[in-house]
Structure formats: structure tokens, C-alpha cells
Amino acid sequence: MKFIHIDKENSIAFYQQIMSSIEKAIKEKKLLRNDKLPSVNKICIEHKISRDTVLLAYEKLKKKGVVKSIRAKGYYVRTEDFNFDERYFLLFDELNIFKEDLLNSFLKGLAGKVQVDTFFHHFDPAMFSKLISDNMGNYSKYIILAANVEGVESSIARLPKNDVYIIDQMRNSLKIYSGIYQNFVENIYTAMESVLDLLQKYNRYILIFPGHKEPYDMVTGFEKFCREHGKNYSVIPDLKNFKLRKGQVFLIPNDRQLVETIEKCNHHHLVIGEDIGIISYNETPLKKVVQNGITTLSTDFSEMGKKLAQMVLKNERKLIENKCTLNLRKSL
Known part of the structure; x- marks a missing residue:
């Protein structure tokens, strides 16, 4: 069944036409979850376009969460529900009341414009590495709280540098990335x-x-x-x-x-x-x-979440120290 259509007389870029064709096929139930998509080579040959054009379309669909890739097998439909233009990968150490404040403020700041998938590494280096590996290329932004987990640099370095944001706990080796953090x-x-x-x-x-x-x-x-x-x-x-x-x-x-x-x-x-x-x-x-x-x-974890949302939505590349306050009471 042929569902990819490219009009070479149309001013819309070829990669966008490929994306639209696939999304339309999913909406019309011609493609279902886990269905395999045509290979890059097949699309290139059929439509006489470059591999880079097809790869660009597939990579953008991956970042939207519409398709997924399996090594040595190809591309597959990931979901039939894609109401968001972008998807963010958010990796926490654990969930507590402070991270909950950060998360709620972050989601509020995004105002429903983005789908956020939240993961937890629980201070486990192997879990941290696996979560990064399993989700490479599937998101438009990667927001990471590495905490004190050692050896995370090599895993994070596999991600697109400009798509990575480090939050809450910073170390010198991670200051090459944007983010917002506490200066302990x-x-x-x-x-x-x-x-x-x-x-x-x-x-x-x-x-x-x-x-x-x-x-x-x-x-x-x-x-x-x-x-x-x-x-x-x-x-x-x-x-x-x-x-x-x-x-x-x-x-x-x-x-x-x-x-x-x-x-x-x-x-x-x-x-x-x-x-x-x-x-x-x-x-x-x-x-x-x-x-x-x-x-x-x-x-202020709520303020951290608010500033983080502003940074990622505007695609700002900078490092911010989040303000810390001493609340003086009778215990001192």
C-alpha cells in the first residue's frame, strides 16, 4: 500500500511532505502502532530524492514521538496519538515533594504545548545509561537531573549538545550544557x-x-x-x-x-x-x-521549574544559578 506522496511542483519541502504523508496515513488508520515504515532506500528510489531528505523526515518524526527506530530493522510507528509538536525527555533521580514542585511548575510553564515523558534513574548508573540509550533521538529536548551519579558524562555526550539541559545539581564536567542549578x-x-x-x-x-x-x-x-x-x-x-x-x-x-x-x-x-x-x-x-x-x-523549586520552561520553549542556551534563601527561625 502506497501512502507516501511527494509533489515536486509543490513549494513545501520534500521532507515535510513525507512527514505529512505518514501522519495522514496514521490518522486514517492506514498505519497502526508498530507497523513498519518503508525503508529509506525504498523511498529514495521510488521518489528519486536523497537519503538525507528521507532521514530528516524520519528523525523529525522520531522527535515528535510518532515513529521509532530499531537498530538493523528500520522505522516503525510508535503511536497513533500525536497531538504535540514536540516531546521532552525528563530524567529525575527520584520523586519527592521538591521534585514534584519543580515538575508541576515546569508543566505549568509549558502550558500544554509539549508532551513531557518523565523517567527516574534512582541513583543507579546502569539505569541512567540505559534510559539515555533507549531514548536517544526520540525527543526534541533532554532535561536531566544527574544528581551525584558518577560516569554520566559519556552517556549524556551521546545526545545532541544543544538539546540537553542539566537541572538542580551541576558539576564542572557538565557546564558545557545549558541548564539551571543550585550552587551548593x-x-x-x-x-x-x-x-x-x-x-x-x-x-x-x-x-x-x-x-x-x-x-x-x-x-x-x-x-x-x-x-x-x-x-x-x-x-x-x-x-x-x-x-x-x-x-x-x-x-x-x-x-x-x-x-x-x-x-x-x-x-x-x-x-x-x-x-x-x-x-x-x-x-x-x-x-x-x-x-x-x-x-x-x-x-525555590517552583521558580526553577518556571525558569526551565521559559528556557526550553525559547531554546535559550545559558546556565542559570537558582536563588537560594535562608529562612531564619528559632532553631538557630
Whole structure:
């Protein structure tokens, strides 16, 4: 059944005519999901056009999510539903309330103009690599939160550089791409320096850093502050075998450790904000009321999602640091 029609007298580009023919055939149910499309060579011979023209049509249809390619087999219909001009690949580490805020704001900013497919690598390097490999060429934009997964550079490098955006956590090796991110080193240093007068009553500075999911730049920023201001400090993975004493102040990235710290303070009758100081990473509504208020250091994930949507829709190529705010409360 012949369904690709090219009118060489028409001013519409040949590749666009190929795309329109295939999309029309799908809409008219002449092509169904997983049906094989004519080979590149067959179309070239039948219509006396170049391979590059046919490949361009197929690649654009791939980015729209209409077709898929299978190595050594050819091109196939991917879906019969294609109401979007573009499809974005969004790769998160995991879903939590902060990523949910980012995602919802991003989708709102896109205003239904784009289909977004969301994936999760769960800090697994093999899963990260597989998700990139399986989806190469199928999307017009690739938005990636690599987190602290090692060795991602080679996988990301396989994607078109101008279609890649790195979000939330950045590293020097990924700054060749556009994106929006937190500057953990600068944010922690600046935030702690801004409350130096309140921190003076503490004689021991402690970062609880499990290191499984948290960005190592947190350690760098914390140690930079402590060294430059002559503070006695420690970086510990958890509170196991650690004795709380009056005069300690904690920077806590993980909410599980925050709860444990509060429980231990209450158990040992240590008053938070007087005997023990706490700065928790990432704002939540609950932290405004727990223990009369927990001081937080947090970026605005909703703002990050909003700015990201603006960047990708305008195809802007730049790096943006997302603002971070210290919300001072009684825990300090």
C-alpha cells in the first residue's frame, strides 16, 4: 500500500511532505502502532530524492514521538496519538515533594504545548545509561537531573549538545550544557556567613552527610566556611555512636537525620536554638512549626521549574544559578 506522496511542483519541502504523508496515513488508520515504515532506500528510489531528505523526515518524526527506530530493522510507528509538536525527555533521580514542585511548575510553564515523558534513574548508573540509550533521538529536548551519579558524562555526550539541559545539581564536567542549578558551595558559605553572629554561641559545627544522594558540593561549601572562619567542625554520615553536647550546631541535608536529631535533643533535654543549633536543607511547611520553627536553607523549586520552561520553549542556551534563601527561625 502506497501512502507516501511527494509533489515536486509543490513549494513545501520534500521532507515535510513525507512527514505529512505518514501522519495522514496514521490518522486514517492506514498505519497502526508498530507497523513498519518503508525503508529509506525504498523511498529514495521510488521518489528519486536523497537519503538525507528521507532521514530528516524520519528523525523529525522520531522527535515528535510518532515513529521509532530499531537498530538493523528500520522505522516503525510508535503511536497513533500525536497531538504535540514536540516531546521532552525528563530524567529525575527520584520523586519527592521538591521534585514534584519543580515538575508541576515546569508543566505549568509549558502550558500544554509539549508532551513531557518523565523517567527516574534512582541513583543507579546502569539505569541512567540505559534510559539515555533507549531514548536517544526520540525527543526534541533532554532535561536531566544527574544528581551525584558518577560516569554520566559519556552517556549524556551521546545526545545532541544543544538539546540537553542539566537541572538542580551541576558539576564542572557538565557546564558545557545549558541548564539551571543550585550552587551548593556558594549557597552554604554565604548563608552561614550571613548568620555568623548567631553562630558564635556554638563551638562545634557538624554536617550530617550520608553521602548516598546528597551533592558533595555541600561538604565543600561547609568546610570552606569552617576553615576560613576558624571553626571546629566535623562531617559525619549519621548520628550513630555520636554524642550530642551543648554548643553543637548542625547542618542537616536529609530530613530523616533531622527527625533523628530532634528526637535525640528531646531525649537528652537539650533545647534546640539554645543548647543545640539546627539548619535544615530544603523548606517544607512542617519545618515552619516543628520545634517552634526550624531554620532552613532552600532553593525555590517552583521558580526553577518556571525558569526551565521559559528556557526550553525559547531554546535559550545559558546556565542559570537558582536563588537560594535562608529562612531564619528559632532553631538557630
